[in-house]
Amino acid sequence: MAGSRKDVRDRLLRAALDLFSERGYDRTTAADIADRADVTERTYFRHFSDKREALFDGEGALQHALAGAVAEVPAGLSPSETLLRAFLAMIPALEHEGDLKKRRQAVIAAAPELRERELSKEAHLISGVAEALETRGVRAPVAVLAAVSGIAVLSRARLEWLAGASDDYATLLRTGFADLRAALASEPASPGR
Known part of the structure; x- marks a missing residue:
């Protein structure tokens, strides 16, 4: 054919x-x-x-789209607020073909080799998001920490959404970033700082 x-x-x-x-x-x-x-x-x-x-087709396009969404956020916001706004802007793309994404996630969850590949994909996303934050003037160490935690929130929201969470994607993202802020606020300061 x-x-x-x-x-x-x-x-x-x-x-x-x-x-x-x-x-x-x-x-x-x-x-x-x-x-x-x-x-x-x-x-x-x-x-x-x-x-x-x-199963991982479109990884480069997603990384590029996330970096573009970060670049579009108005200046003057914290790195985490920048990421939240960028991720919220990405919701239509993240929700696109949701049924296929749910099936794909079930296949990945059942195969250790695929879960490992998914972690590699997340590492590439972190790198792209960190670079996009650095382009906005965020210092490299802060950009990397923000990207790691932001992609972790995005991943959690995605998995909850794919599992059929009662909340919509936007609520899951906002809750995830609120949980991240709460986790950071409740930790004691590092020794010597």
Whole structure:
């Protein structure tokens, strides 16, 4: 079955998710995915370097979008408030294709190799967000700490939303940042500071 590059990629992504959901990640091969998408295995490898990447497609685009959202926040806000506003602006993209994202998360949760890859993805997001904060004039150590904690909040909100939380994404994000502020405020100061 022919199609545009984007159509073929979309078919491969859906075929991979369907097969991973039906058979499990470990029992699905790239050849199986290609067959389900009605393309050759070689075509699969033109789009993805391995079968994992079908689940993590769009990572670079998300990193770029988060950095752009950080850049769009008005100046003069704290790093955490900047991140909250940036993440709130990203909600439409984060919620897009929610059912597919829920299925994807179930596949990832069932495979240790995929959970490890997801942590690597989060590390890339942290790096991109920290760099975006530094571009706004935030000192590097503060930018990194803000990015680590901000991405942790975003991840928690995403997982709660995917699990069917009764709160909407915006509420989950606001609650997460409030919890982060409370955690930091309740800790005793570091020795010697």
